[in-house]
Amino acid sequence: MKTVHRIVLTAILFAALPAFAQKTEIQKPYRAPCVERENVFEFAERPAVRLLGKDRYEITFASKANCDATVAIVDTENRIVRHLAAGVLGANAPAPLQKNSQKQAVAWDGKDDLGEYARDPGKLRVRVTLGLKPVFDKRIAGESPYNIAGAIFGISCDSEGVYIMSKGRRGRLLVRKFGHDIKYASSLVPPPANIPEEKLKGMGYVEYEPGKKAIHNRGLYSTCGDHGHYASMDGKRPRYCQPAMSGGRLFYLNSAIPGGSILYYISNDGSTDTRGCAGRPFATKVASHARPHLAASPDGKWVYMSDDGDNDSRIAGSCIWRCSTADSEPAKAFAGEFRKPGSDNTHLNGNTGIDCDGQGRVYVCDTSNRRVQVFDPEGKHLATLSANKPQLILVHRKTGEIYLYHGAMVEGKTTPRFTKYSPFPEFKEIHHTDGIDATCVALDSWAAKPTIWTGGGNKPGMDPRGLDTEISVRVWEDNGKGLVKVFDFEEEAVKEAAGNYVGRWSGLIGDRVVCDPYRERLYLKNSAVFDLKTGKLLHTFRIPVSTDDIAFDKRGYLHAHFNPCFGIQGAARYDPDRGWNPGDRGVLYPEVPYDYGEERPGIRGVLPLKDQGGPHGFQMGIGANMRGDIVVESCIYYVPKLDDYAKEQAVAGVKQGRGIFDLGMESHTEEKYANMLRGLQDGEKRGESIYSVPREPGVPLSGATAWTYDASGKLKKDCAVVGGSGINGVTIDEDGEVYFVTNRPRMEDPEHPFMYGRGGTFGEPGQPENGFTGTLIKTRNGACKIIAADAPIPLDADRFPKRMPDLMTISFVNVTGKGQWCWAEGTEWMYAGASPIVQGSACKCPQMRHHTDWFKRTYVPEAYRHSIGVVDSAGNLIMHIGSYGNFDSGSGPASRIRVGGDEIGMCFNETVSGTDNYLAFDDHGERVVVLRLDYHAEQTAPVPAQ
Known part of the structure; x- marks a missing residue:
């Protein structure tokens, strides 16, 4: 039957319906005759058990209010042999509890839950509880903050710490903050529970009871129904993103497709504002940027973006985009020419990594041209650093020293290499380190020694499709001769779990x-x-x-x-x-x-x-x-x-x-x-x-x-x-x-x-x-x-x-x-x-x-x-x-x-x-929690022998 026919017939049916009264107040999740418990948990009469005949018992007790109660037969180890009754006392008490009574009498036929007669009932007891009271007991499979949930999405640093973004299913973002000493500081996305409402502008809420609001994404469906997107991404998620810290704000981009390129940000304490949550148009001419790399100018005025367009210059490659942080105007081309790759100093081809030094100069990995191009803040070309397949670049904000992540030939095979160069304009190689695989990198210019944080990449010899095959975050220190690993997030998570480690948390919807x-x-x-x-x-x-x-x-x-x-x-x-x-x-x-x-x-x-x-x-x-x-x-x-x-x-x-x-x-x-x-x-x-x-x-x-x-x-x-x-x-x-x-x-x-x-x-x-x-x-x-x-x-x-x-x-x-x-x-x-x-x-x-x-x-x-x-x-x-x-x-x-x-x-x-x-x-x-099911009040009584 065609849809239009169903609509017409449905309209006819509604003509026969009576009028209904409108309700505008916030509704309870239950409806009459259902009720909710009264929070008074005291016995008016202790439990007692009477033997009425062979395998016939009557259990009595009384409460002082219409709270919830359970009645069970337990053995000598307090294990339940028979679940007899449970529910809220009062007008809608479930059977076998009596309605409209705080004094109860419950029958027991001497059988266990599976219908077998209990052996030696005289050794059993009746247990009556009032007031279910779950309490925190433990976390399962470890609770280390170094067990990063989801795939590594991006890493960035500022004077207050290091920020790790990870990505679960369908773009669910999580952000954790660490100190320059690598110690865990806080979780920023989802936002901390102690942030006041006035510092959550732009975030959504549900008023579930009068005056009580639950924190959500500004699009409520994202966190009420969909995939738990607390950080805005609007469903458009790049594979990874090099975020940029500027003025205490962590900037990141979506993938632009479908619907447009949007730049978002959150504050480095987890607070938000409307502009950051709603986002702003960024590269409006770009169809897609699947691997956006961002950099911020040291004065906080500009955000730059480079992306190779998935190796397709028709998309985002061959151009650097820049927008002001002071307004909402879309980004404009800063260097290169949109959709026109080239190899002279006014063009780029397959550009990837980008960073700024302390003077505002912009460094761009011009990958297909096998070079790094340096521009002044006005977009004028200043210098070229030749390199084989440069991918990512990091410039120390204080010293100007450069760490370039690129490909190198070692014994006839391409291997990833970090090469350290002296500052602009000398570009003299100081040292290099081979074999560090990564998709996301960041340089901590505020640590006691230059420190590089890496994440992503594949573990050797493993299927790259699985989450546990991805390399987690590792921290490398420059000792003057090369980069030395000083911390490994996965190693720390395994150690903390003490034999209970089952892999990275998924950040997804599958930790059932x-x-x-x-x-x-x-x-x-x-x-x-x-x-x-x-x-x-x-x-x-x-x-x-x-x-x-x-x-x-x-x-x-x-x-x-x-x-x-x-x-x-x-x-x-x-x-x-x-x-x-x-x-x-x-x-x-x-x-x-x-x-x-x-x-x-x-x-x-x-x-x-x-x-x-x-x-x-x-x-x-x-x-x-x-x-x-x-x-x-x-x-x-x-x-x-x-x-x-x-x-x-x-x-x-x-x-x-x-x-x-x-x-x-x-x-x-x-x-x-x-x-x-x-x-x-x-x-x-x-x-x-x-x-x-x-x-x-x-x-x-x-x-x-x-x-x-x-x-x-x-x-x-x-x-x-x-x-x-x-x-x-x-x-x-x-x-x-x-x-x-x-x-x-x-x-x-x-x-x-x-x-x-x-x-x-x-x-x-x-x-x-x-x-x-x-x-x-x-x-x-x-x-x-x-x-x-x-x-x-x-x-x-x-x-x-x-x-x-x-x-x-x-x-x-x-x-x-x-x-x-x-x-x-x-x-x-x-x-x-x-x-x-x-x-x-x-x-x-x-x-x-x-x-x-x-x-x-x-x-x-x-x-x-x-x-x-x-x-x-x-x-x-x-x-x-x-x-x-x-x-x-x-x-x-x-x-x-x-x-x-x-x-x-x-x-x-x-x-x-x-x-x-x-x-x-x-x-x-990102965690599994176990609660212990306690009760506000509990009393027992012996079962009489036959």
Whole structure:
């Protein structure tokens, strides 16, 4: 059906809807009848246990307020044998707790969590706790600031220190500051938690509660939904950038494509202003500068840029650009001639590195002409230094001595070389040092001895595509005879981690954490396994199939959801206790076949799921309850005879707001979708059954679904959730209820979704911005179906839900309307604010993952407010964990910058997982934090013997 037809039919349906009252106040993430706990945590009556008959016990206690409580049976080592009850007391207390009562009576049938009668119950105790109180416990895999997250992006120096910029996925920038003595000083991007609002002009915020503002990028989607871009880059990211320090400001450039060349800056203490955050047009005639090199004049008046245009003189090469720091005028050509390479002294060819000396002279690596050209501040050519393939140049601001990074022939092979020359105009070689590989360099002219900081380059003999193959930052001192390494960031990080090092932090969105509640372990990146109690690295593990997500049950089994694009489609079960190490590739976990599984190459009992790769390939989650029942998310994109609709849904969301756009991503996504479709159609010709969502009026037919299976692998409910668009994460409890996060925001009123208009920009009043969040949903009777106003088969008017819409389908953050209304049928409750999560359908990263524990409490990342929300099984809000804090606030009360409150700082948490005793989360691709799950009050009582 054509889109215009759907719009007309949708309009007819809305005529039958009743009028809804508008709401303008800031909404709570929960809705009535859900409540939140009262923060009084005292017992009015101690717990007591009565034996009512054989294997029949009654547990009683009373609290002084409607706080949250848990009731459990524990053994002599305080390990939980049976999770009996948990939740917020009061009007909406979850069963088996009584509603509207602070005095409680809970029954126990003498069984453990797996339905077996407890042995010798007289040795057990009842434990009742009041008031969940997570506290900082440890960081996993080391906490050294020398473990630089992401690829080295650029290095620069000024009189106050050395600044290292690194880059994670899609241009996520991080900046750390070090002293001239190489000691760590602070993290500047994301900004420090102690910077006052008046020094964050140009940054965005979300007012999540009246008077409380969370720090964000000026484009809120960048840090509420997208990839955590706290430093402006507008989605256009060069491979690396030589930044420039001038007047206490760190200047850097985007890649110019698409949308234009923009110059940004931040201050050297992490503070910001509007000009720096918003950026200014720079080289407006340049189509692209993929490797921009910046330099600043010593008087702070000018910023220069050189770029070889990816060896394409039609782009940026053959010209030096210069702009004033005092105004916003675009840069102008300073030396050379744009798009006209040459070899005389008025032209350049393939120019790369650039720097200024203390007198303002400009030094340019004219690479293709095998020389360095020197210009005065007016652009007049002064001198030439001949050199083989000069790449980068550094000029000491005090002495004028020159360090040139260039190629040299040694024993018939080209090797990188640093050559030191005497100052202009003599250019006499003093010494040289070979074999220092680097892509980014900086000279510290303020250190006691001339010191060169290098980063990037590839480790010898290793695949250059992996992050851990990139050379981290190294520091070299000039001893008068050459450059001597005096410090290695990676060596220091390995030393600090003390046997727990698992490589560089990614700075990306892939540092996923999953906890094994049975063994109290943490799995990082589906690879490294840590003991949660000690923080020690136990081993790395592997299973023989590419895996998207894993989950654990109380029998100790690991359930793995495979990526359908890499060999085998489906899910399989493994036993970590029987793992063995056949070599140096990690512990191999043996399979425990599902009874209803099918045999595939190398696997005896895989569940044949309905996963379809679509435009991205990966699937969106797996969850297991204590018994081993599982829920899996399966993306379904095949919609026969509605090809236009299917394609439209599959590639939606590639173009996103505020300029976040990957060049070529749209065509790449369409190509992947087309390849998937051809594969499915070829299979259909071979007689294979290709699944498509059953057609119903109002139901989205393309996107996310969730399916449930029992512990034997037998299908319980096909399409238990029909979500369309996107789902991020699925979990399942002992009642078979599914918890999932949809990328549709919950509605605040009929016109606006949650957090709509609740954001803004510091220093720019009157310009509201829209936060973007998803919604955590619990099913009723194990199933939920989204009803969408823009479904390909519209719902008849008399069957349209007669209530305010629950959700809104959003493809662009600032576009809302009735045509995007949705209802969720079959829900027990909905909790707003799940984030980060992306709009649209095709681009699914970052992906968040929530956690449902064995008390049926769900922990959900809330990037919009820098916290983790905790709700009970009835949807009541237990608490928000954490508040804004960058790398320097990630160690609890011992942090360099304390955040107050619970002292748990977080910036951009995407995944959270836990056990009975611990909760763990990743943060901004540069750390993993473990919290201990304490309680404000705890009492026990003995279980009477039979």
